[in-house]
Amino acid sequence: MTVTRRNVVLGALAAPALLALPRGAAHAAAPVDLKISHQFPGGTLTEGDFRDRLCRVFAAEVEKRTNGALKGTVFPGSSLMKTNAQFSALRKGALDMSLYPLSYAGGEVPEVNIGLMPGVVTNYEQGTAWKSAPVGKVLADLLMDKGIKIVSWIWQAGGVAGRSTPLVEPADAKGMKVRGGSREMDMVLKAAGAAVISLPSNEIYAAMQTGALDAAMTSSTSLISFRLEEVAKTLTTGRGKAYWFMLEPLLISRSIFEGLPKDMQDVIMTVGAEMEKFGTEAAKVDDQDVARIYAKAGAQVSDLSADTVKRWQDIARETAWKDYAARSDSCAKILKLAEQAL
CATH class of the missing domain: 3.40.190.170 (Bacterial extracellular solute-binding protein, family 7)
Structure with a gap:
């Protein structure tokens, strides 16, 4: 079968959940609904811009693994707030999550311009390696200090x-x-x-x-x-x-993240890591x-x-x-x- 950008399948959906809350672990309080914003065209779980699909699959998997205690609502096309306002809103806790081109925030935090530094990343393997490499650790720590946590590392050519x-x-x-x-x-x-x-x-x-x-x-x-x-x-x-390689990670406000119970935090980070393979494969398909x-x-x-x-x-x-x-x-x-x- 010819692979197209419309039929890249997320392996995590077909595989057993690696981390889920037990049936009795649903929190007594009302479900937490994370607002996930991005600037890209909206679609569905299976159709449209893969960045929108990634956010929707992330939300669906988080809800599934927490038995509905933690949900996510996706706001595409900058419908929740304007594109350039999202980074600052994450830092202040005024926005829960965003899939955001990191270099857009370079005027606010100059260090993040490394996310679209021409010629520094020239292939997906280099970009993928950043997460566990010293450069990725330093960048992640810097963002945490600024009030933002990286959930998924997504690179695009x-x-x-x-x-x-x-x-x-x-x-x-x-x-x-x-x-x-x-x-x-x-x-x-x-x-x-x-x-x-x-x-x-x-x-x-x-x-x-x-x-x-x-x-x-x-x-x-x-x-x-x-x-x-x-x-x-x-x-x-x-x-x-x-x-030209851009880092467009899925981000969460540090204050929002740290305000969640540990079990919810673990689910977010586990599902976020699974999204990285999906993101890389979908980006490569779009390159073709x-x-x-x-x-x-x-x-x-x-x-x-x-x-x-x-x-x-x-x-x-x-x-x-x-x-x-x-x-x-x-x-x-x-x-x-x-x-x-x-």
Whole structure:
């Protein structure tokens, strides 16, 4: 059977629950309902953007394993609160959970820009290894100090949708208006001669439609879910290798998490860990599907060579990496650990 982004199956659903509360352990109080917010299009447990599906499967599994004592309600499309407000709300305990592009919070916590540092992660294996590597431990501890706990580590490769002209090599960027997705990616684009535009991924379509953007870098999943093939004539994929990798973890407010009973905390973290395999597999499927979808729409599709990735990485090393490391001792430490994981 051909695997598509619509039929990636979460193995955890078919397997016995690894951790569940016994029947008699349901809490006497009314069920706890966690509000889970994200900016991506809504769907169902089995259809739509995998990030929305991941949140829904997480909520369903948590409810199942706590016998209804702990539930989750998913609010897609920034319907609960605006995209950029979610990180601060998590820190304050005003939002329970969010699947959030970590680099969006770089203005508030500069260290998290490592989550979309061009060229630091170039394949899924490197990203997956962060969770147990020193860089991941330092990043997780930093977020805990800021009031947020990582529940699931989710990485996504990204590509470039072009309104008319392909953006493959750094030289292609000269004179183009490009959305990079992070402060650091913007620095690399500027060094390559582009004018940068900053906006969330759910605003790319309108900007490209009006000509405010010539090209946009975003995850393969967003390239599909936001239907950018309708306004793009070119695509540079992230399949196989990429210099654009984004950390989009499932997060929970530390104050909310620590206010829950230990048994509920354990269920959250166990189910969260199971979601990581689902997320990686679904992201890889989307890396392939995006090329098929854009080609079908008539777009010119290009892949990246190892040499091209290195050229982007070299620019990043001399611009974004240096700038990030100079921002604070904490940033310098995180970058050094990230380089060790390359």
